[in-house]
Amino acid sequence: MEKTVYIQMKHRLTIQKGASVKLGDMAQIIVPEGMNNLYEMVVLSNTSEVEKKFIVLDVMNVINKIKSRYPDSDIQVIGPSETIFEITEKRKTAPFLLFVLVWLLLFVGSGLAIMNFHEETSMQAMHQKIYWMMTGKMNTTPYIVQIPYSLGLGLGMILFFNHLFKKRINEEPSPLEIEMFNYQQDLDQYVVLNKHKESTKYSDDY
Template sequence: MENTVYIQMKRRLTINKSSSMKLGEMAQIIAPERMKDLRQMVVLSKTSDIEKKFIVLDVMTVISKITSRYPDSDIQVIGPSETIIELVEKRRSVPSFLFVLVWLLLFVGSGLAIMNFHEETSMQTMHQKIYWMMTGKINSTPYIVQIPYSLGLGLGMILFFNHLFKKRINKEPSPLEIEMFNYQQDLDQYVVLNKHKESTKYSDDH
């Protein structure tokens, strides 16, 4: 037990390119007091020379580094055996005019999409029929129906995405967040499988 090291690798991390990564940043470690310096051991360095956006760091690489420092250590791996590391460039500030331009394009584009949908489904005619059913009168511009409908459409979008600007309405994830989570899971699985294919191909060639 005095030489036992428990390691739990994190599934995914994001770091800036050209930065290094220590073992304590990419994994949870329980180790004897004399091995506390393992948390400061550099596992990944010189990332600026790596052209790929994703790196899959296998636990075997971590074990090799630990045993090179402490040959008598007994390493127990808990949880995932790989960590996906995403290398990102340092973010640059977006010019204000570019932000406003993108916002206007999205606003106009979404507005046109909604109007075209309403035109194809004859929404105005439907509102006229609803007004006639409620009042018994014919009105070509039933604002009393159209205005609440427009407000309800905007409110429904807010509730659907579960966000009002940067504020979350409730703790439940929105459908968009679930789709993004599923996409991230599929992407991580692809990166790991692609890494395994490359490793197998390299072994076969040698």
Template structure:
């Protein structure tokens, strides 16, 4: 139909505090040519007044604003029925010494965790037994076993996280990325269920 408007809202958007959000920013919209100015319809403003981190904009608020401009329009909604806006503030760049300090703490902490694990599981004794099974001799420091094991441990961590520094090894997501994705999904569901706001508070009459 000539007056039909199709809207597909985005699931999540990150915006700066105080930003003005237009319809084209938060949804894919197909409109008749004579309604092309609808793309610039302001759906959120006054976001500088938002104290919390999230705003949930329901599709009904969007439909009401469209109807106020084009009462006879037929609106078809495809996909999500709400968009989650995450309000972010401008962050100051952390000092380089702080980055180095955090890196050292993580490095030392992870190293101690690995050493404690090996101590509790008697890994050195296990290596000595492996060396005895391979050579028939006892050796208190079987480096021929320990060195390949240490290299393999590091290689296994690289393969597990699927990253070598900033370079991705392959296109498959790592287990950590899967867990982060699941966490993000749970967080979004929580926000929708528990922080649903009256978005008209941050709307205007545009």
């Protein structure tokens, strides 16, 4: 009987500390009839003993566990050769007062940053000059220019980040999301190259 097993490891998974991971959870697999128990085979356990945040599970560890159960199986690996597990712990919900304080800090900080930028670039003098060019009169507080500019500034930030609160405006990723994606890719590459752990330490013996 043909015993070819196809495995496509997932690139990254987030698991709770102390949780066990089954093969069917961390990889897409195709198995012949009679080998369906491989879906339930535990490939990572004892994660409650993990002190660091990441574990890198190499496909060779997975192959060894399958071979220990089905020595004559033929294993074909497709895609990534390792899976990065990010270990997380349950966090308590932040108090409402802390949320308000953080929100006020970000609001005041961003407001000061915008005001300092406007002061350095002489934005008020520029608005006065625009008003003079449009009307031929000098005005120290040209609200007819400043109010639309302020509204446009806020609208521009919404369009730039492509979000209005939790609602996405369109499917195009924002520059911030692109930067976060690139950062995540660099972080994953670093973890794979520098934090290759002895994954068998957290594996069950079958």
